[in-house]
Amino acid sequence: MTSESPRPTFTELGVAVEITDALEALGITHTFAIQEYTLPIALDGHDLIGQARTGMGKTYGFGVPLLDRVFDSADVEEIDGTPRALVIVPTRELAVQVGDDLQRAAVNLPLTVFTIYGGTPYEEQTEALKSGVDVVVGTPGRLLDLQQRGTLELDRVAILVLDEADEMLDLGFLPDIEKLMRTLTHRHQTMLFSATMPGPILTLARSFLDRPVHIRAEAADSSTTHASTRQVVFQAHRMDKEAITARILQAKGRGRTIIFARTKRTAAQVAEDLAARGFSVGSVHGDMGQPARERSLNAFRTGAIDILVATDVAARGIDVDDVTHVINYQTPDDPMTYVHRIGRTGRAGHEGIAVTLVGYDELAKWTAIDQELGLGQPDPPQWFSTSPELYTALSIPEGAGDRVGPSRKVLGGAAVRTSPRRRR
Structure with missing residues (x-):
């Protein structure tokens, strides 16, 4: 056969x-x-x-x-x-x-x-x-x-x-x-x-x-990541990550996408930035009330929005099989968090792409993840939002820029407050 x-x-x-x-x-x-x-x-x-x-x-x-x-x-x-x-x-x-x-x-x-x-x-x-x-x-x-x-x-x-x-x-x-x-x-x-x-x-x-x-369900020595997920890893300057992400979101064939951030503040800021660039985006993080989180998750599941910015804890329970892209806006703290994040794509027989933006100050974290999981990418290349390699690796159209339309509102809440909250 x-x-x-x-x-x-x-x-x-x-x-x-x-x-x-x-x-x-x-x-x-x-x-x-x-x-x-x-x-x-x-x-x-x-x-x-x-x-x-x-x-x-x-x-x-x-x-x-x-x-x-x-x-x-x-x-x-x-x-x-x-x-x-x-x-x-x-x-x-x-x-x-x-x-x-x-x-x-x-x-x-x-x-x-x-x-x-x-x-x-x-x-x-x-x-x-x-x-x-x-x-x-x-x-x-x-x-x-x-x-x-x-x-x-x-x-x-x-x-x-x-x-x-x-x-x-x-x-x-x-x-x-x-x-x-x-x-x-x-x-x-x-x-x-x-x-x-x-x-x-x-x-x-x-x-x-x-x-x-x-x-x-698989051999004990099988890879800890899905074979159906293509992993793209590169170093990115912190000030260029938002522009890079905006271009990745214009890649050919991109469908539902989850963007992971380590902190609530970063998750809120990235969602606000992408909405300002014209993307249809929601967010889920710990500073949002449960009704707001559920609105974002339901909109993502039903396709009302196709981009969700999330922290690791808030994203637990997102069970959508047709996520085409996962973007690690911030490098995760440990190997298993990386596995859980990129496991959101390449599911149930679908193919997926996991992109990790390694900040220059995050290289040590990435090296530990790479060594633990045996990914073979200990020294990722340095790419910018204008790098031809970025466009080629992720099938981004040549004319893709920083914006895709007029500003929108983030579904699910605004940026995290900077001042302490008063107790009622």
């Missing part, structure tokens, strides 16, 4: 027709690697650890068997309005994304999927739980709060999922997760998904999972 055989379909793996019909309506028939490997084990009710990078299809890797088993499994109690499945995720944005994905897959099932996260009033969540919820997706803090209030009943949860466990560790949620897991004293299935497996996550798995099967 001259090419690989296609991966099995969800139908071939024994998924209920109600779910496969819903997936087919979304254009999804064949599995990705993580789904192919996890489904047979998860459908049988076994505990498992799924290890795969961002964008490899983990949500339906656990979501499809979860829905299938809650809908029709002999070892899951019949639904009665108390949760049968609990999915714990690190951020509000990811909770919304996972909840939406599960709802789409469950459209033909008599199941209620509900998403719970902090920063919103309790009343709506309390009323929904009283009315009856079969599958809960939520963030650790609010889930624990509702459980301790007696509003969220977990004594009949048959399936527990921890998604992006390493990010929950990074954000300091491990104590809350352990408290939630200790409330599930009855027999249940646990699925833990994580891109990396640091020591505390391995300890968590050993403490709470029952003889889990460890699944890797």
